[in-house]
Amino acid sequence: MRAWRFALILGGIALLPLMLPKMAPAQGSQTLSQLTQPIKIERGLSNIEKECIECHSKYEPGKVHDWANSAHARANVTCLDCHGAKPTDKDARDCPGTKKYRNIKISPIVTPLDCSKCHPQEYEEFARSKHARTWEIIRDKIKDPWLRGMNNDVERASGCYACHGSDISNGQLTSVNWPNEGIGRLNPDGSAGSCVACHTTHRFSVAEARKPETCGQCHLGPDHPQDEIYFESKHGKIYLAEGHEWNWHKAPDAWEPGVDFRAPTCAACHMSGLGDLKTTHDVGERLKWEAQSPLSVLNKDHDGNAERKKMEQVCQQCHSPTWTQNFFARYDQAIENYNENYFKPAKKIMDDLYAQGILTKWPVFDEEIEWVFYELWHHEGRRARMGAAMAGPDYAWWHGFYDVKKTYQHLVRLAEEAKEKGHGTPVYVPGSGGRNLTPAQVAPLPEGWNQVKNLKGRP
Numbered sequence: 001m002r003a004w005r006f007a008l009i010l011g012g013i014a015l016l017p018l019m020l021p022k023m024a025p026a027q028g029s030q031t032l033s034q035l036t037q038p039i040k041i042e043r044g045l046s047n048i049e050k051e052c053i054e055c056h057s058k059y060e061p062g063k064v065h066d067w068a069n070s071a072h073a074r075a076n077v078t079c080l081d082c083h084g085a086k087p088t089d090k091d092a093r094d095c096p097g098t099k100k101y102r103n104i105k106i107s108p109i110v111t112p113l114d115c116s117k118c119h120p121q122e123y124e125e126f127a128r129s130k131h132a133r134t135w136e137i138i139r140d141k142i143k144d145p146w147l148r149g150m151n152n153d154v155e156r157a158s159g160c161y162a163c164h165g166s167d168i169s170n171g172q173l174t175s176v177n178w179p180n181e182g183i184g185r186l187n188p189d190g191s192a193g194s195c196v197a198c199h200t201t202h203r204f205s206v207a208e209a210r211k212p213e214t215c216g217q218c219h220l221g222p223d224h225p226q227d228e229i230y231f232e233s234k235h236g237k238i239y240l241a242e243g244h245e246w247n248w249h250k251a252p253d254a255w256e257p258g259v260d261f262r263a264p265t266c267a268a269c270h271m272s273g274l275g276d277l278k279t280t281h282d283v284g285e286r287l288k289w290e291a292q293s294p295l296s297v298l299n300k301d302h303d304g305n306a307e308r309k310k311m312e313q314v315c316q317q318c319h320s321p322t323w324t325q326n327f328f329a330r331y332d333q334a335i336e337n338y339n340e341n342y343f344k345p346a347k348k349i350m351d352d353l354y355a356q357g358i359l360t361k362w363p364v365f366d367e368e369i370e371w372v373f374y375e376l377w378h379h380e381g382r383r384a385r386m387g388a389a390m391a392g393p394d395y396a397w398w399h400g401f402y403d404v405k406k407t408y409q410h411l412v413r414l415a416e417e418a419k420e421k422g423h424g425t426p427v428y429v430p431g432s433g434g435r436n437l438t439p440a441q442v443a444p445l446p447e448g449w450n451q452v453k454n455l456k457g458r459p
Helices: 047-059 061-068 079-083 120-127 131-141 146-150 153-164 206-210 226-232 234-245 266-270 304-315 321-355 368-389 393-421
Strands: none
Touching: 047 061, 047 079, 120 131, 131 146, 131 153, 146 153, 206 266, 226 234, 226 368, 226 393, 266 304, 304 321, 321 368, 321 393, 368 393
């Protein structure tokens, strides 16, 4: 546990004596440090806290500017309150400015457990959410083939880990695991996650976290395009037209539709307190289905049917009960359509090919049909289901069920070809094996690659 000195001042801290940095009008190519005034500390802070702020205002003016305009600064929460560490902490480090202070260490890592000192309820809700388990989900639960060696370190670090989080639990920071603000990051203090994934440093803005663009940092692209679906929907169109006029700064549980905003954002539906619903940092609440999984199943973390009732309350802030019930009935039908007509038959085809020894289970993507099956559920199937869930018709059909149909036909053709030949079509996947090597550098191929017994004509 980090060293903690919490001096919360409730007596109305005046900002003027602090001489907070002020942004000047844009002037050509001037840097941020040229556009801000030096910080002068005149309120009740310790010498080391003053030195932190004054030093970092020279070398990291952007961070200090964000902090100075934050609620933290107004509550007298300073650098050491979040970054201070005990000498025994795994991630404890010296800072040039703290060397003269005995037993004072710092850490660049701020974890949800650190934030829990002031935000215990948010921490508990987040800790049980899927967001906090995104590393666990891809590493342990699904045994994600990409992390098992089908891609390499740099591909994982620049891609997968940026959203899912990296493992920095030993406190050692490398180019592979740091910098990282992934929402499921494994931290040295045993906690999982990163609050700054949504409340970016050092402003920690509630308004920013409420806007759909924040969720779009990770929820976009071919496999989970919630960002694109939202902006296709009527909700997104209203936000684009009017969102700049909405009140984004209301306190939790006080942000009300029809008063502060006219159409929901991601946070409004999945997290915000609306009507009788309380604010939550468990984004898995209010969901009936696991629409991201290969086979759609009921919510694994909650009672899916009960959570559907909560989401209906969200919709009925603006829509009638009949409209709401019909919308969700149609969504449930889309889930069933995907499960029964596409995924289950495709999965049976793949299972039969593996059982007959026609395909090899590992490496996962050394045969074309395995890529096709993966994209059927991980790409097109998700788009179909999520488009139906979020009122995005183009993603439900043209990017969804239309592509599912086409991919299913492709899978059937490849399966028939594999049966005729007695084997699939093997390919070497560049960047596999977990190493940053090109195919020309791999000689011979990794052990076990395409070395399959009793398959005629197979390399």
